[in-house]
Amino acid sequence: MTAYIVRRLLATIPVMVVVALFVFLLLHLTPGDPAAVIAGDDASPADIEAIRRKLGLDLAIWQQFVIYVGNLLRGDLGTSIFSNLPVLTLVKQRLEPSLVLAVSTLVLAIALAIPMGVLAAWKARSWIDRVVMGFSVLGFAVPVFLIGYLLIYVFAIELRWLPVQGYRPLAQGIEQTARSILLPAIALSMVYMALIARMTRASMLEVLSEDYIRTAHSKGVATIVVLLRHALKNAAVPIVTVIGIGLTLLISGVVITETVFNIPGLGRLTVDAILKRDYPIIQGLIILFAGAKVLVNLMIDISYVFFDPRIRY
């Protein structure tokens, strides 16, 4: 097992090299002189020259790449052009809200969607099933920002139960954090819940018609045990897969949600960096997001082995 994990970890290296190359070329493939692009429309030639030297753009392109990768390996993601702060420092400042939002969304979605999907499959074609399916169609159809504004209107403005916007860091107490993150997490989890509930239902429906489910019933196993012990574990692989796919959705969703709820996270950092064309930040974030995605995929692949003994590693 350990050998398998190590092997899989090593296999991510080429992927990350390709990502690094892409991110590196991003700047150089942008039409025009990168230094001029970065400097913006009304920069003087002297400004452009300064940027060029600062970013090492006067070196040969392969030299630049070697330096870039070397920096990455040392944990240096570059320096913001506008704030002159290391990208890593900026990321660290913004990491907590995004991480809290992403994890809360994930936990909320999984904790609600899987029971919903199991219930819908068990009571297939009943009103419960129709409610769950209806909810999941809605979850797909209604965009995150609309759900977000709706939640703000009802729970923050009308009922005044929760804060309208903003984020309270964990350092100020977990309860405050929870209050500030609840609405954004609900808004963001809708589409995700819809996705997971749907896949859970479909996968469970297939498993529930299997012969071994009948065997379990013939042994006198209680329904709840049949559903959870006999069926859900068999249905797990597609569900876990879709949870992994959904994480990509989550990354773009985080950007929108942070904007709607005015949360100073990585999403906002991304939007601001794009608007200002702060390339080092954009590059750093792409590397980070890609790395996170690769890591999640790895964890999901490894989890298959746990769910299904037939999968060999």
Add this chain to the structure above:
Amino acid sequence: MASEPEVAVTANAVLSVRDLRTHFLTRDGAVRAVDGVSFDVKRGETLCIVGESGCGKSVSALSIMRLIPENVGRSMAGSVRLEGTELTTLSERQMRAIRGNRISMIFQEPMTSLNPVLTVGAQIAESLRIHQRLPQRAAWERAVEMLAMVRIADPARRAADYPHQLSGGMRQRVMIAIALACNPQVLIADEPTTALDVTIQAQILNLMLELKQRLSTAIVLITHDLGVVAETAQRAIVMYAGRKVEEAPVAELFRNPLHPYTRGLINSIPRRTAAGRRTNIRGRLQEISGIVPSLREEIVGCAFAPRCSFAVERCSRERPALDPHAPEHLAACWEVARVAAAVR
């Protein structure tokens, strides 16, 4: 009709089935999968239910076990008594306490009947934990003993295996271990060897019969193969189109088959001759011509009439009564006398 004796024996029955009916309500009408079947199973005996594929054997077994899900649109009627307990009116909870405990079932498909993500030991132990409330360790140890009992080599190690690590024959042994774990009074085996290699088939059947002796479990053995009946059972029931058409002690059934359908089945038992050809006892292999009738329409008269060489005009009009013609020998045919007299 009303006075027809529905079963040949009643005394000492561990399982009594009376007028069992299971219809599936489909879009184009009701499928009468089981249409008024009655029989008794005596303590410790082997009773065979035989008939071509699609005649309602599996549905009968699943109905007795109450394993047909409600949401498929089925209607059920009749009575099933296990040692005097009426099963059809029990709550689902009460029925669960009986299933796998006092009556259990083995299925046709050993490859798919075990849960692929649980070890076979855990799957045997589960029954023991539910019905005998054994703690985890004790249940596991008992599961290993059960594996030894069904003659799986190295049972302690095999218990930790997953089904995909076992062959079909071994999986069916595991199924037998699960079914017998709680020492049930009745074991229903639905074509337990049909999916297996010929060489393995005999091993599995012998194992079942031997364990039956040891545990004094009654077995209801469902098969489409009269050869299996001859080798295993004391009594047999012949089913056709959801109904019982003949019932007799096995020796009597082979000596003196009274229903033309049973005759057809007997004549189509393949025998290997010295030359290796597949023929029947008399040297030719006769299949019953024609096909099993659709169960979607109400069958008036004898369901076998379209395929029957003895059929007379009355057969397609009136349903033949299931009458006794010899001790413990019932047959539902208008022309029993002619059939009995005819040369096979």
